[in-house]
Amino acid sequence: MTTDPLVPLLSLADVAPAVDRARERVDAALRHRALRRQGGQVAAEVSLRSAVASAALEGYAHERELVRSGVVTDPVLQGALRVAGALPGLADRWPRAPRQVLARLHTLAASGVVPDEVLGRPVDAGFAEGDVAGPSPVLAARLDALAGLVAGGTRVPPVILAAVVHGELLALRPFAGPSGVVARAAARLTLLSTGFDPRGLVAVDLGHQDREPEYVGAANAFATGTPDGIRAWLRHYTTAVEVGAEHLVTIADSV
Secondary structure, X not given: OOOOOOHHHHHOOOHHHHHHHHHHHHHHHOOOOHHHHOHHHHHHHHHHHHHHHHHHHOXXXXXXXXXXXXXXXXXXHHHHHHHHHHHHHHOOOOOOOHHHHXXXXXXXXXXXXXXXXXXXXXXXXXXXXXXXXXXXXXHXXXXXXHHHHHHHHOOOOHHHHHHHHHHHHXXXXXXXXXXXXXXXXXXXXXXXXXXXXXXXXXXXXXXXXXXXXXHHHHHHHHHHXXXXXXXXXXXXXXXXXXXXXXXXXXXXHHO
16 A cells, blocks of 8 residues: 555644644635625635735735736736636646646746746756756656645645645745745645635635745745654644635625
């Protein structure tokens, strides 16, 4: 039998209870009455705010109301908006063809930011403009392993898988330009495709933005690969999911 590589993560201190709390908060938020009649309006607002948050986490902060008015032309922000809008249509493909979906996410996120010839192509962190060399064998192997997990290689709770997808893509930064936008989108796709957040309503990226110092620190800790580092990231991620559920309730209350 093949051992599930992510199961041991549930044995890390405080992780399993944190996963349960995140699930409970999300389930409660998704029962909000406004979602029955104004679900589309809520989803559009979550998508907008998530894109603005993701761009800000990449270092490109903009006032939300200016973005809403359409006057912000920053290509990273525009890419984040394109990515957010594409997520519902990519959810079914994500577990079937994760490498293709990652390429699509990068093309959407980085168009107008990096040269066209590297759009959708993994490259090592040492990318320089004009360099179209592909990923190293190590990077390619880690992306393949991650794709295998997304394609059914684990049975851990969706929030754990999403956290690992997010953390690993942040650590690898396998794409030129706004690779973090891709990482955050891939994590949200994981929550969508697994049914944890089937309509993409939980504003997890707002949770990351609200706790940005912890987000950065925990992501760096995850990249060390140590049990304590991974635990710190999983605890951050589950908290961000809870905060994202709170944002959903706030948005639903306002419609």
